[in-house]
Amino acid sequence: MKVFVTAALNIDLTHEVWECSNCNHNLGPARGNYKTGLLVQERLPQDIHAPILDQEKYDFTFAPDADWCRILEYCCPNCGHLAEVEYLPPGHPPAFDIELDIDALKAQWAEREPLTAAVLGPDVTPLTHTH
Amino acid sequence: MGNDMDISNASPSAAAKFLSETNLYLAPDPEIMNNHGLERRTAYEDQCIAKENDPVRLEIVRERLLAGVNESYDMLENMGAAPGAKWGDCVSAVYTASGDLSLASSGGVVIFCNLVQYPIKFINKYWTGDTSVGVKQGDVFIVNDARYGQAHNTDQSMMMPVFHDGALVAWAGATVHEGENGAIEPGGMPSLAEQIWDEGLKMSPFKVAENYQLRRDLVTFLQNSVREPKLQYSDMKVKMYVCRRIETRIHEAIAEYGVEAVVASLRMNLEDTDAEVRRRLQEWPDGTVRHAWWTDGTLRENVQIKINLEMTKKGDELILDYRGSSPEFTNRSNNSLDVTVKGMLAQLFLTFLWPDIPRNQGVLAPMTFIFDNPSVLKPGFGTPSAQSMMTVFTAWSAAQVAVMKFIYSNPHKYTRVVAPWFNMINTFLFGGLTQHGEMVGNVCADINGMGGGALADRDGQHGCAPIFATMSDLGEQEFIEEEVPFIQIVSKKMMTDNQGFGAHRGGMGYQMILAMRDSPAFGFMLTAMGAKFPNVPGLFGGYGCPTYPLARIQNIDVFDILKTNPGSFRYSIEELMNERPFADAVYSTHPMFLGYTLAQRGELYMIAQGTGGGFGDPLDRKPEDVMRDMDEKLISHDVAWRIYRVVYDKTTLRVDSEATKAARDEARRERIARSKPYKDFVADWVKSKPSAKVPYYGSWDDRTMVHAGSPDKLHPAAQVNPPVVMANPLQVKIDKLQAELAALHGAKGRA
Numbered sequence: 001m002k003v004f005v006t007a008a009l010n011i012d013l014t015h016e017v018w019e020c021s022n023c024n025h026n027l028g029p030a031r032g033n034y035k036t037g038l039l040v041q042e043r044l045p046q047d048i049h050a051p052i053l054d055q056e057k058y059d060f061t062f063a064p065d066a067d068w069c070r071i072l073e074y075c076c077p078n079c080g081h082l083a084e085v086e087y088l089p090p091g092h093p094p095a096f097d098i099e100l101d102i103d104a105l106k107a108q109w110a111e112r113e114p115l116t117a118a119v120l121g122p123d124v125t126p127l128t129h130t131h
Numbered sequence: 132m133g134n135d136m137d138i139s140n141a142s143p144s145a146a147a148k149f150l151s152e153t154n155l156y157l158a159p160d161p162e163i164m165n166n167h168g169l170e171r172r173t174a175y176e177d178q179c180i181a182k183e184n185d186p187v188r189l190e191i192v193r194e195r196l197l198a199g200v201n202e203s204y205d206m207l208e209n210m211g212a213a214p215g216a217k218w219g220d221c222v223s224a225v226y227t228a229s230g231d232l233s234l235a236s237s238g239g240v241v242i243f244c245n246l247v248q249y250p251i252k253f254i255n256k257y258w259t260g261d262t263s264v265g266v267k268q269g270d271v272f273i274v275n276d277a278r279y280g281q282a283h284n285t286d287q288s289m290m291m292p293v294f295h296d297g298a299l300v301a302w303a304g305a306t307v308h309e310g311e312n313g314a315i316e317p318g319g320m321p322s323l324a325e326q327i328w329d330e331g332l333k334m335s336p337f338k339v340a341e342n343y344q345l346r347r348d349l350v351t352f353l354q355n356s357v358r359e360p361k362l363q364y365s366d367m368k369v370k371m372y373v374c375r376r377i378e379t380r381i382h383e384a385i386a387e388y389g390v391e392a393v394v395a396s397l398r399m400n401l402e403d404t405d406a407e408v409r410r411r412l413q414e415w416p417d418g419t420v421r422h423a424w425w426t427d428g429t430l431r432e433n434v435q436i437k438i439n440l441e442m443t444k445k446g447d448e449l450i451l452d453y454r455g456s457s458p459e460f461t462n463r464s465n466n467s468l469d470v471t472v473k474g475m476l477a478q479l480f481l482t483f484l485w486p487d488i489p490r491n492q493g494v495l496a497p498m499t500f501i502f503d504n505p506s507v508l509k510p511g512f513g514t515p516s517a518q519s520m521m522t523v524f525t526a527w528s529a530a531q532v533a534v535m536k537f538i539y540s541n542p543h544k545y546t547r548v549v550a551p552w553f554n555m556i557n558t559f560l561f562g563g564l565t566q567h568g569e570m571v572g573n574v575c576a577d578i579n580g581m582g583g584g585a586l587a588d589r590d591g592q593h594g595c596a597p598i599f600a601t602m603s604d605l606g607e608q609e610f611i612e613e614e615v616p617f618i619q620i621v622s623k624k625m626m627t628d629n630q631g632f633g634a635h636r637g638g639m640g641y642q643m644i645l646a647m648r649d650s651p652a653f654g655f656m657l658t659a660m661g662a663k664f665p666n667v668p669g670l671f672g673g674y675g676c677p678t679y680p681l682a683r684i685q686n687i688d689v690f691d692i693l694k695t696n697p698g699s700f701r702y703s704i705e706e707l708m709n710e711r712p713f714a715d716a717v718y719s720t721h722p723m724f725l726g727y728t729l730a731q732r733g734e735l736y737m738i739a740q741g742t743g744g745g746f747g748d749p750l751d752r753k754p755e756d757v758m759r760d761m762d763e764k765l766i767s768h769d770v771a772w773r774i775y776r777v778v779y780d781k782t783t784l785r786v787d788s789e790a791t792k793a794a795r796d797e798a799r800r801e802r803i804a805r806s807k808p809y810k811d812f813v814a815d816w817v818k819s820k821p822s823a824k825v826p827y828y829g830s831w832d833d834r835t836m837v838h839a840g841s842p843d844k845l846h847p848a849a850q851v852n853p854p855v856v857m858a859n860p861l862q863v864k865i866d867k868l869q870a871e872l873a874a875l876h877g878a879k880g881r882a
Contacts, residue, residue, distance in 0.1 A: 003416075003540045007587060007671040007747050039806030042816065049665070049677035050769065052628055053720060054709045060680030060720035062629070062739075065663040067824045068427060068435060071674075072816075075806060080799025082672035082748035087665060089425060089435060089825070091818030093832045098536055100418035101445075108416065112542055120587055121544030 001109055004118035005098065008076075008083035009034055013106055025078035033096045035074055038083055040094075043071040045087075066090075157335070158512070159278045163252045167473045168496045169401050170229035170252075175298075176398045179391040184399075192388050192396040193489070197234055199380025200225055203373045204236035207305055210372075212365040214611075215308030218576040219603030223373050225381065225397065226251055226290075226302035233301075233397040235490035238602040240282075241481050242474035243306035245492055247288050249280025249470060250336040251302050254290065264338060268294040271340035271371050275312065276333045278512065282471050282599075283519045284330045285312055285319030289339070289367065291374035293381050295390045301397060303377035305370040310573035313357040314517065316727040317562025317572025321517050322430035322658050323726055325462040330517040332356055340371055358562065358572045404493030409447035411485065412497060414541050419443045420533040423455075425829075426525050427664040429463040430518055430724040431860050434840070435664065435821070436465075436507065437829025438525040442533040451476065451530060452501040455834025457522075458851040459510040466510035467519035467526065469502050475527045475599065482601045483552075484534060485545050503837075503849035507828075521660055524554040527598060528667050535670060550584035550591065550637060550670035552598050553741035555659045555723075557581075557640065557679055562727060563653030566616045575643075576606035577740060580623075583638035585631065585673060585746035590756070591638030593625060594740055616650035617730075619643055620689065621702050626739045628767050630760075632774045633673025633745020634752050639765060640676075640740030642704050646689045647730040654730050657681055657738065659723035666741060673745030681725055681738055682708050685717040688733030704737045749774050750795045754786040820845075828855070 002019075003011045010021045011030045018027035018034040027037025044066050051061035072094060074084040086094055172180075183189065203223040208216055215221060222239030226232055230251035235244045254272055258264040274280065275287045288306040292299050314321035314331030324330045332353065339349050345367060353367075354360035385393050423439045439455035459466050473495060480494045488494065502509035507522050528551050535548050558580070562572035583595035596603055608622045621644035631637030647653050660666060661679050668675040682704050692713065693700060701707045711718055723738065730736070757775045760766045761784055771777050776798045778790035807815075820842040821827035827838045830848065837848045839855050846852065 005416075005540050006536065007539065033809075036809045038809055039803060040809055040812040040816075041802070041806040042812075045665075048632070048674055048774070050628070050773070052626075052677075052705050053680070053682070057718070058680075058682075058708065058720040060662050060678070060682075060722065062677045062680065064665055064678045067822065068425075068663045069665065073802070073806070074809075075799075075802050077803060077806075077808075080803045082750070082802070085669055085672060085674055087424075087668050087675060089664075089827070090822055091816060092821070093817045094813065095421045095423060097421050098418070099420075100416050104417035115542060118539060118587070119542050119544060121547040123547075 001114045003105065003109060004115065005100070007118065008081060011100070011105070013109060016102060020076040020079060020081060020083065022081040023076060023079040025076055027076070030100070031102050034098065035084070035094060038074040039077045041073050043073055045069045045071055157257050160253060160256065163249055163256065164280070164470060167470070167492070167500070169405065169493060170227070170231050172398060173229060176394060179394040180398060183389070183392040183395040188392060189396040189399050192384060192392050193234070193400055195384050196225055196380065196393070196396065197237070199377055199384070200234055200236045201238070202380070203305070203376045204238055206376060207307065207369060207373045208238070210369045211307055212362050212369070213307050213309045214573050214576055215310060216366065216369070218579055218606045219600050220308040220579070221306060223305045223377060225377060226304060227397045227401070228299045228301055230255055230302060231401055232492040233400045237490070240306070240600045241478040241490055242282050242471070242599055243286055243288070244304060245474040245477045246280045246282060246470055247290060247304045247306060248492060250274040250288065251290055251304070253279055254336050258336070258338070266292050266299065267341070268292065269342040270338055271374060272336050273339040273367070274334050274336040276335055277468055277471065277516055277519070279335055280470060282474060283320065284314070284332065284517055285310060287334070287366070287370070289370040289374055291371070291378055293378045295382070295385055300390060300394055301381055303374040303381070305373040307366055307370060309362065309366055311357050311359040311362060311571070316656060317358055318560035318574055318656065319572070320560060320574070320658055322464060322656065322724060324464040324515045324517045327513055327515050330464070330515055339367070343371070343375060345371060358570050361569065400489050401491055401493040404489050404491055405496040407488055408485070408494050409497045411545070412444060412447045412449055414543060415444050415537045416540060417445050420536045422529045422532045424525050424529050424668070425664050426521060426660040427662065428660055428722060428724060429460055429465045429857065430521060430658055431463060431857065433663055433722055434826040434828060436522065438508070438522060438529055439830055439834055440526070440529040440533055442530065442537070444537060448497050448499065450499045450501065453508050453526060454501055454503050454848060455830035455837065456503065457507040457828035458837055458839050458846070458855050459505045459507050459514050461511070461514050461854045461856050463857055464515040464518040465521035466507050466514050466516045467523035468516050469500065469509040471516070471519050471523050472508050472526050473500055475523050476530055478599055479527055479530055479534065483531065483546065483549065484538070487545055506849060518658055520556055524598065528552070528554045532668065532670065547586050549586050550631070550633065550673055550744035550746040551667035551675065552584045553581040553637070553640060553667055553676055553743050554598050555661050555666045555741055557659050557723065557738055557740045559643070559645065559736065559738070560656045560658060561615060561617065561653065564650050565614065566649040571615065576604070576611065577643060579603040579605050580641060580740040582640045582740065582742040584670070584743035585633050585635035585637050587746060588635070590635045591631070591743040593638045594623065594641050595638050616653050617645050617647045619645045624702070625763070625765055626703070627705065627764055628770050629677060629739055629742050630766060630770070631669055631674055631676050631742045631745040632749045633669050634747030634749065636745050636752070636760070637669070637676065637743030639742045642737065642739040644704065644707070644735055644737045646733050646735055648690055648732050652729065654728050655725065655736055656727040657723050657725040661741070662722040667744050669744035670746050672748040674749070675744050676742045679723050679739055679741060681721040681723055681736065683719050683721065683737070684713065684735040685731070687713050687716045687735070689735055690733045704739065707735070707737070750776055750798060754779070754788065754791050758784045758786060
């Protein structure tokens with residue numbers, strides 16, 4: 001049974017492993033940090049958020065300051081799908097961000113119908129706004 | 132003779148009476164302020180519930196009361212004089228007799244009314260039995276001091292006890308972000324406040340009206356203490372009559388259903404909400420989600436401030452542990468009281484997660500909050516907090532990310548998962564003399580124009596709503612300009628590439644270009660973070676927002692330019708700043724904080740509202756969606772290729788699907804080739820302490836230890852000694868200049 005933990009990461013409860021939701025690649029034990037099964041690269045923030053104002057002329061340009069901020073991109077080693085993006089000060093330890101109680105998760109899903117895709121939730125259509 | 136100093140035989144009640152009568156100063160009561168949960172059921176509530184416990188009947192009563200509260204909210208929004216009232220930064224509510232928030236208006240700001248529970252409980256505890264004060268029908272109390280229970284001192288709340296047959300059965304309350312409060316800077320949110328006494332009015336809860344009449348002596352005192360005496364008076368009247376309308380509707384409900392049904396309904400509304408929230412928490416997976424984020428300043432200087440969250444859910448309880456966050460800044464206003472954090476989080480759960488459950492404080496009852504005491508999220512009693520938004524909004528966003536990581540897998544959802552909403556007040560505060568000769572000090576409604584986060588199946592909405600008031604408005608710019616002496620020459624125009632990239636992009640922020648005219652003395656200030664470190668991330672592979680500066684063009688009069696040479700004007704920040712079309716002008720950029728500064732006629736102040744975070748890998752974004760953004764000038768050709776890897780005809784915007792697929796496949800291969808396995812990466816990347824280039828505050832790799840401004844100033848959390856005291860930025864600048872002067876003099880051989 002699969003649990004769709006994020007839009008990019010599933011847990012296979014039967015085998016207790018994280019896997020890429022795009023290609024089902026095994027990313028390691030579900031009781032551990034999914035990041036250990038991914039590839040990481042550091043990006044300078046201006047490579048993503050490029051300066052909108054001329055950086056030759058101005059100190060503040062709409063691009064983050066690389067002395068303050070770096071961007072870590074985590075991707076699946078098999079398909080290259082981006083699973084997580086983390087903004088950190090340079091050198092700050094990445095977060096062990098999702099640590100689930102797998103035994104409790106198994107017990108919880110033993111009572112549930114298996115899903116084939118994540119449930120989006122209720123839809124809302126905004127009413128037309130007039131003055 | 133006995134020993135008259137021996138009180139060992141005195142009765143406990145006599146000792147308590149003595150102590151209560153000899154208390155020198157009734158500061159905020161920790162017993163009240165540290166309890167965000169529900170008060171115990173009173174004996175009278177038990178009696179009422181024993182008699183009235185049919186859920187259907189109680190729901191009918193609840194809806195009846197809610198209709199009255201919503202009616203009162205409409206009054207507040209339509210009659211309120213403060214810009215905050217006009218655009219929805221206000222709220223009205225009903226509280227139980229014990230002071231618990233039971234029914235908030237459907238529109239408005241939940242945090243405001245969540246916090247009003249505290250001053251009501253203070254009044255109940257201290258003023259009811261005090262013969263010099265008392266609580267009677269027709270009384271109205273007022274409060275604005277955040278330490279007694281407000282989001283920040285710029286808000287003012289009024290509270291009215293509701294009696295039936297001589298017994299207190301409920302409280303009515305109304306709150307407005309009033310703005311001006313006599314602080315060291317106009318507008319009520321003083322960045323310059325270094326002491327709590329710089330923050331303006333410090334109203335502990337006190338009685339300001341009797342027999343439904345405002346006491347003119349007290350009103351005059353308050354008017355005399357602020358820059359907008361007209362606003363102070365008019366909105367006190369409005370809030371009092373809003374409370375009175377709620378009182379009327381409660382009395383009508385009592386007449387129709389009986390007092391027991393009304394009291395039981397108010398109490399069961401809380402208990403039912405608590406039970407339902409616990410049921411919903413059971414649906415989440417058990418576990419821990421961790422998320423840290425950083426703000427980049429105090430509003431006086433750029434420093435890196437960590438907000439650290441570890442959210443643990445087990446069974447039907449949720450623990451929000453903010454330990455490891457930055458130490459408090461003892462002479463800066465960016466600290467946030469813990470009650471403010473809790474109140475903001477009520478907003479998260481009641482409007483972003485479970486908007487279908489009643490808006491009351493029962494939502495927080497199953498939750499536990501942990502802070503380092505003191506810290507930036509639980510500052511000491513004498514530490515300023517007038518600009519609490521600078522840290523509480525980051526604390527809110529950290530929780531939003533954590534909650535979304537908990538609920539994505541849930542088979543039953545009550546709203547959709549959403550990427551982080553933009554969270555900062557990218558707007559102008561203003562103050563001075565208007566074109567009508569009135570003194571004002573307040574905030575522009577553009578505070579409400581924060582971009583929405585992206586969803587799993589759609590883009591976020593542009594300039595949608597602030598995180599603290601999901602049903603607020605931006606107002607009509609032309610209407611605003613009739614009241615204040617400045618014009619937004621460019622207003623509500625989307626800014627190209629100001630986007631949170633993702634498979635679905637965040638809702639974007641718009642740009643504002645404004646200039647003052649028609650006033651001999653008028654100025655602006657800015658109070659926002661995020662010029663060096665972005666304010667929000669994306670979700671599940673999406674990116675966050677960019678950073679935001681203030682751009683200024685001085686030494687021009689744009690009104691003369693528009694009259695004599697209109698063709699030289701450019702209608703975007705990017706064009707004005709990069710092309711520099713005005714020959715003698717001075718162009719500059721700054722962080723998004725600016726102390727109150729008198730403006731010259733026609734000089735330009737320019738900022739952009741922020742964008743919400745993106746959702747998912749940008750390489751998964753549908754090419755036609757990228758082209759729609761191109762067509763709407765939301766992104767440039769550079770972003771269409773560099774971020775989204777779409778191949779298309781630049782003239783017709785026709786997509787080459789095969790070439791796009793090939794380019795994206797290649798981009799993913801390049802991504803893999805450039806990346807390292809996590810363990811190898813971490814071995815190279817992680818440093819033992821923060822860089823010396825940036826003043827750093829908060830934990831690094833161990834949340835029990837926090838840095839206090841440098842890599843080597845490391846203290847146990849909550850035991851930072853000496854406490855953080857920031858230097859005056861002007862003095863820092865003077866010292867630097869004097870050092871340079873001394874060096875120059877030394878080079879010339881002068882002493």
